[in-house]
Amino acid sequence: MPLLSVFNREGKLLPPSEIPLVVLSDSEWRARLSPERYRILRAHGTERAGCGTLLDNKQAGVYSCGGCKLPLFSSLAKFHSGTGWPSFFQSIAPGNVEERVDRSYGMVRVEILCGRCGGHLGHVFNDGPPPSGLRYCLNSEALDFTPADRLAELADPAVELAAPSAPAGTRQIVLAGGCFWCTELAFEQLAGVLDVESGYCGGDPQRANYRAVCEGNTGHAEAIRISYDPSRISLDQLLDVFFDAHDPTQKNRQGNDVGTQYRSAVFYADESQLAAAKQKIQDLETAGRFPRPIATSLEPLGPFHSAEAYHQDYARQNPTQPYIQHHALPRACQIRDKYPQLLTR
Numbered sequence: 568m569p570l571l572s573v574f575n576r577e578g579k580l581l582p583p584s585e586i587p588l589v590v591l592s593d594s595e596w597r598a599r600l601s602p603e604r605y606r607i608l609r610a611h612g613t614e615r616a617g618c619g620t621l622l623d624n625k626q627a628g629v630y631s632c633g634g635c636k637l638p639l640f641s642s643l644a645k646f647h648s649g650t651g652w653p654s655f656f657q658s659i660a661p662g663n664v665e666e667r668v669d670r671s672y673g674m675v676r677v678e679i680l681c682g683r684c685g686g687h688l689g690h691v692f693n694d695g696p697p698p699s700g701l702r703y704c705l706n707s708e709a710l711d712f713t714p715a716d717r718l719a720e721l722a723d724p725a726v727e728l729a730a731p732s733a734p735a736g737t738r739q740i741v742l743a744g745g746c747f748w749c750t751e752l753a754f755e756q757l758a759g760v761l762d763v764e765s766g767y768c769g770g771d772p773q774r775a776n777y778r779a780v781c782e783g784n785t786g787h788a789e790a791i792r793i794s795y796d797p798s799r800i801s802l803d804q805l806l807d808v809f810f811d812a813h814d815p816t817q818k819n820r821q822g823n824d825v826g827t828q829y830r831s832a833v834f835y836a837d838e839s840q841l842a843a844a845k846q847k848i849q850d851l852e853t854a855g856r857f858p859r860p861i862a863t864s865l866e867p868l869g870p871f872h873s874a875e876a877y878h879q880d881y882a883r884q885n886p887t888q889p890y891i892q893h894h895a896l897p898r899a900c901q902i903r904d905k906y907p908q909l910l911t912r
């Protein structure tokens with residue numbers, strides 16, 4: 568895993584630590600990014616000089632990757648180069664911006680890329696100002712800007728997992744199995760599960776709200792973040808319940824809920840979670856547990872956005888709602904019947 572610097576919940580940039588790469592397929596990138604963003608970040612495009620939205624931005628804050636939110640540049644290193652593209656004399660942290668020789672168009676240039684998702688950012692040249700003498704020449708479209716007073720919004724899930732506010736020894740896993748009202752209820756009844764939070768994962772951070780996610784084109788999945796005590800319930804047991812709490816053979820749907828927002832996914836925070844999920848799927852396939860292949864995608868954990876307050880504990884708060892009566896409660900009961908040893912007493 569690469570050594571990258573990310574922000575914590577207090578809006579502080581942390582020293583480099585091992586952070587998983589973000590690796591998505593071409594179709595996943597297309598679903599996640601706007602066409603122009605895709606053209607720049609994934610197809611190595613360049614925006615026209617003088618046109619970028621961040622060219623004249625003089626606010627204090629941090630510029631992060633438009634593909635995966637990794638912090639890349641601070642406003643403290645921004646300068647006016649007169650080239651028509653946003654320019655910086657250094658990156659925010661070693662490792663966060665990668666360099667690669669680019670011989671396209673008959674020139675020899677040094678391309679710069681995001682250290683986590685490999686997104687194309689621009690190029691770096693040797694004609695910058697002191698102290699570095701470098702000029703990082705960026706496409707605005709490759710960047711998101713976060714003002715200095717809102718840096719906590721850049722808090723990265725990779726370090727949030729080890730946040731000191733969580734009780735010592737607590738672990739988290741983010742899972743998506745269709746409507747989060749249903750999956751939240753299924754897991755809340757398990758002993759050792761300390762908290763289940765409904766939210767959105769795997770999509771455009773700017774549009775992480777229920778209305779946008781329901782339209783199905785933000786890239787998000789409705790997901791739950793489970794905090795658990797590994798001394799009382801294991802990741803393996805949680806994955807067993809996960810694969811019984813929804814139909815993992817349906818691709819981008821659960822029954823009448825259709826769209827990528829209802830996809831089945833495990834958002835892994837590290838290599839051990841990835842390996843556990845791969846093994847579980849392989850075991851279930853080998854055992855012939857389902858009549859069709861498992862369609863669950865394994866995706867690197869990006870930002871998890873907590874859903875609006877009224878979605879939290881929705882099934883418990885709205886037990887007579889028809890969707891809860893017909894979908895969430897029967898599923899939760901099936902889990903109770905199958906896993907009596909895992910229930911809270």
Ligand SMILES: [Zn+2]
Pocket residue numbers: 632633634635636637681682683684685686
């Ligand atoms: Zn990135």
